[in-house]
Amino acid sequence: MSVNINYKKIKSSKSISNVVFFVDDKFTITNIKKYISNKEFSYVSDLIKNINSRKKIFCFDLSSKKKIILVSLKKDIKSSEVENLGADLYNIIKELKNSEYILNTDSIPSKLTNFVAYFLHGLRLKSYNFDKYKSKKNTKNISILVVGKYIPSVNEQIKFKAIEEGTFFTRDLVSEPGNILHPDEYAKRLNSLKKFGLKITIYDEKKLKKLGMNTLLGVGQGSARGSYLVTIEWKGLKDKSKPLAFVGKGVCFDTGGISLKPAKFMEDMTYDMAGSAVVVGLMKSLALRKAKINAVGVVGLVENMPGGNALRPGDILKSYSGKTVEVLNTDAEGRLVLADALTFTEEKYKPKFIVDLATLTGAIIVSLGSEYAGLFSNDDKLSNQLIDVGENVDEKVWRMPLNNNFDKLIDSKNADMQNINYVGGAGSTTAAQFLQRFILNKTPWAHLDIAGMAFSKYGGALNSGGATGYGVRLLNKLIEDHYE
Secondary structure (H helix, E strand, C coil): CEEEEEEECCCCCCCCCEEEEEEECCCCCHHHHHHCCHHHHHHHHHHHCCCCCCCCEEEEECCCCCEEEEEEECCCCCHHHHHHHHHHHHHHHCCCCCCEEEEEHHHCCCCCCCHHHHHHHHHHHHHCCCCCCCCCCCCCEEEEEEECCCCCCHHHHHHHHHHHHHHHHHHHHHHCCCCCCCHHHHHHHHHHHHHHCCEEEEECHHHHHHHCCHHHHHHHCCCCCCCEEEEEEEECCCCCCCCEEEEEEEEEEECCCCCCCCCCCHHHHHHHHHHHHHHHHHHHHHHHCCCCCEEEEEEEEEEECCCCCCCCCCCEEECCCCCEEECCCCCCCHHHHHHHHHHHHHHHHCCCEEEEEECCCCHHHHHHCCCCEEEEECCHHHHHHHHHHHHHHCCCEEECCCCHHHHHHHCCCCCCEECCCCCCCCHHHHHHHHHHCCCCCCCCEEEEECCCCCEECCCECCECCEECCCCHHHHHHHHHHHCC
């Protein structure tokens, strides 16, 4: 099912069949009287006397061919609530036989800044579905004509479309099965982003060995597929200011390696590359909307398989930083990928800050479920910015502790550190402590553990189940509010 939205600065005609109007939270409908006949107005007035005011959207049949949909707006409504209303409207119209609608912006009861843009943004985000591999697809096409004086500006349309396309690209990548989106294919798809003005550099195994990225390579050495580090650069400023850096874990499929995972739910490990997909979707969004910043995305792409050459528990690897790691559990692989990627990013780009994203630990799901991503950081300013914008776009983060006493739990007798804490407990925190050891120059850094947020079996406010695209809108808002 697809949704097409067009804009026209005209008043809606009484002859148009299906119209969406906005009313206040008391369902006062005097503002729509001039758009419908007196008979229809009287009919709707009678109907709303008995409605359940706790609902926010009502659909009324005026005839067999004509519908009126009323969307209730409370005072001081937040932008995230507006997006959710748009998603609710999509849930209603997708079940109706009708395919063409007018959205009357003149009926908005009060001047709400960017209201319509956020409303349509939520509607489009909710409309996403991944049916690429289904033989029978839903071919219904919903057309919405947005009319009136409150239609979004051209700049707003470009911005929100860019964010949507970036989010959808992230969802597409996460939704692909492991036999399709393996590291070799992933690297090819990233190379295609050059057409949007992004600079793509692909480091293959030969180059990675020369650089000494042995923790990243160690994860992928059991797979028949290649391992890669890919950098994605966007230069939206003419000066040579320090870029903002985003680093993502791209484990295209995670069996756990020699420390093999249980068979149950292993199929979900196709989304263990979601952190990288968020970085990729964000960079595409920045390019599409011509963001006025310099930014770089860095993703490590591997497949963690139990092959004959696979990494063994007890192996010791020398990282790009020069620090050595004793691998006690090959299923704690994402931190090994990020270790090399973080040090490389800090050294090569000397960024203003680094934000990394990874489906890193099951422990964060135990802690925060699917309501918050875990935030670990060495910088209060960056942390507070992420918390604030997370609340704004309803992609929430919750700051978790880092502490020297936790850090001691990953000390190794045989190497500089070990990749898991065998004492037990604090699994997400000790994973973050591990990553922090690879930030060598005190660059402001935040780690987002998105294991509970990247994929939803049941769907959320702005997605219908499956890949959520969590993080693209969060980081775009961070950039828009604080760094552009």
